[in-house]
Amino acid sequence: MTSYIIKRLLALVPVIIGVALVVFLIIHLIPGDPAQTMLGERATVEAIEQLRESMGLNEPLYIQFISFFKGLLSGDLGRSVMSNNPVLNEISVRFPATLELSFCAMIFAVGVGIPAGIFAATHQNSFFDNASMLIALIGVSMPIFWLGLMLIWLFAVILGWLPPSSRLSVGVELDYITNILLVDSIIQLNWNAFKNVFSHLILPSVALGTIPLAIIARMTRSSMLEVLKQDYIRTAYSKGLQDRMVVYKHALKNAFIPIITVVGLQFGVLLGGAVLTETIFSWPGLGKYLVDAIYSRDFPVVQGGILFFAIAFVIVNLLVDISYAAIDPRIEYK
């Protein structure tokens, strides 16, 4: 197992080099550059030239790539050309926000999606089955920005139960240590802040978790249906085992591999930044920041940010693979 994990981690190296090269080329080859964005209507030919020169954009592309890659090897992703802030600093502030939101959204999606899928499978073709699959279909096709705005309108403006957006209310004191605010408030034993942070997480988690929930519920249902039709389930029933026992112990465990694959993939996707959810809920995560950086052609930020996502995605996949072995003893890694 350990040698397998080491092997997988070593495989990260070519992935990083490949991603770095592709991202670098794509962002440099599309039209526009940061000098242009900074100057806008003032972007006269001379002004652009001067700014490009001082930003080092007039160097040949391979020289720029080498200096980017050198920095990368020493763990330096460079500084944003817009703000002059180190990219790594920006990521370390924003990624925890993305992680926290993605995690809560996944808890919501898994917590509701798997039980709903199991119930639908064990009650196949019942009213609940049809209704929940219809809702899942709607969930998959729901535009997040619309759902988000409706949630805010209903729960924050009309009912006033939950805060409309951001991570922490103005006036609630909390020191940011890990930048994962639930963790920070626990470390500081600040329950007032914890409640506040939690209430801020509910609406965006629901909005962000809706699509994964629908996908997970449908996957759970179909995977369970397949397993429930197999011989050993019939055997289990004929042994006189209780319904619960058969479904949760015998069936679910075997149905779990495809479910966990989907959960892992969805979580990876969420970590890639939920641009729409972050925009609607003013969530200071990495997704919105990165998209803004693409628009303003902030090369170091785009390169560093996407590279970071690639690594996070690979690691999540690795964790999923490891969990296969934990769930199914037949799977073994060498």
Place this chain on the structure above:
Amino acid sequence: MNYVKKLSLLLVVALVVALFSFSVYAQEYGGTFVFGRGGDSVGLDPIQVTDGESFKVTQQVYDTIVMFKPGTTEVIPGLAKDWKVSEDGKTWTFHLREGVEFHDGNPVNAEAIKWNFERWGYEDHPYHIGGEFTYYAYMFQDFPGVIKEVNAVDEYTVEFVLENPQGPFLNNLAMVSFGIASPAAVKKWGEDYFKHPVGSGPFKFVEWKQGDRVVLEANEDYWDGRPYLDKVIFRSIPDNGARYMELRSGSIDMMDYINPEDVQSVKENEDLDLILRPSFNVGYFAMHQDFEPFDNVLVRKAFAHAINKEALIGAFYAGLAEPAKNPLPPSIWGYNDEIEDYPYDLEKAKELLAEAGYPDGFEFDFYYMPVPRPYFPQPKMIAQAVQYYLSEIGVTANLLSYDWGTYLDKYYDDQFQTYILGWTGDNGDPDNFLYVLLDQTQNNCGYESEELHEILIEAQKSVDKEERIALYKEAQEIIHEDVPWVPIAHSTPPLVKKTMVKNYIPNPTSTEKLHRVWLND
């Protein structure tokens, strides 16, 4: 009889004074003011940034040598209490307020100002780091550009010696970009100074949670009096709809940029006020005179008569703009209000076209910008409407576009026959519109006018404001007659505030100091 008259006059005066002083006494100290805006600041060192969200904050933290009178682009004293300029317009002497301190306790004196300008202007200065100093090079034409030297004559007297007289110099100094920073703080933080701003403004920097909020607190010792507010918080709420819901749910006190479809609901809500920022921009339709038939002034005049500006504003700006008749927005001094716009008149337009020798119209290329800008919120739809208006007088416009970077490249390279574009002001000086956009050495519409050029150069060199106003009014008349463009609109960006927020005076330059804002809780 006379006595009674005098007495009643006295009573009226007393009543007015009483009413006035009542409103003065009603001002309350205290409270936290939360402003919701569309994005985070890029950085908090004003010389390094070009975006409005950064300037909103730095305006509070820093002072400039001179500043803009609230709601206008007129220059009033700032850190300098008065100033004089030499006969030849090359030496400016500023007398600073005494006893003003940066938030770190260091004195704001002539040396500090000299240090700031040298940091910005000298590329070999040890603290000329951390960015591109874009606006310095732009406003003072290169490093160190127009400013030959800055001298600290004594503790509170600073002298600028210029290469040549620069009419807009005073307006430049009032720009938020040229906020004076504490030299000690810049030295302490180096490249990371942009996260630890220290100025002498009405509010002190407290913290910046990136992507989320910037928190400021009142500067108790502000030279213009302690701010009424205890705290100001700028929150980033990117989505217009979500920001409006935050305002309605009460978690912010004020916001900018509202969706046009929400304007009506603001007007109907008695707890909210819609206020319009005076326009500081112009959106125009330009006709390049290197291309036939746009070298013919009659054709250009015909176009001016053919475009219905009022209808465009109603349809594409939600009414939040005013029709433009000059290149200069009316908020800028020197605006010539005596000019009468070419009225929307299709018959007149057709007559002019016939007179120019095109009774059956003609065909041409018309470029529109791919991105919305404040002066053209919906460029494609506006271009389509203009295309339609022009078809009414028998001319055919082929609509074309490029990505924004290429668009600007081709614009600066004089490749467009006709196009829409615009400008947002920098320093509130007429030169920043008229010279930059229309002088024959600058413009990108093939417009040549020696007469206009002479006037604009003369106005640039003059430091007598009255004289400059007269020159710019004349310049606008020439431009009106020559019609290099059809000016379309000056947009007036909307702000929405709770009615309890008092004395918020939006400045055309897009940012304003908040120390006179108070909350009526």
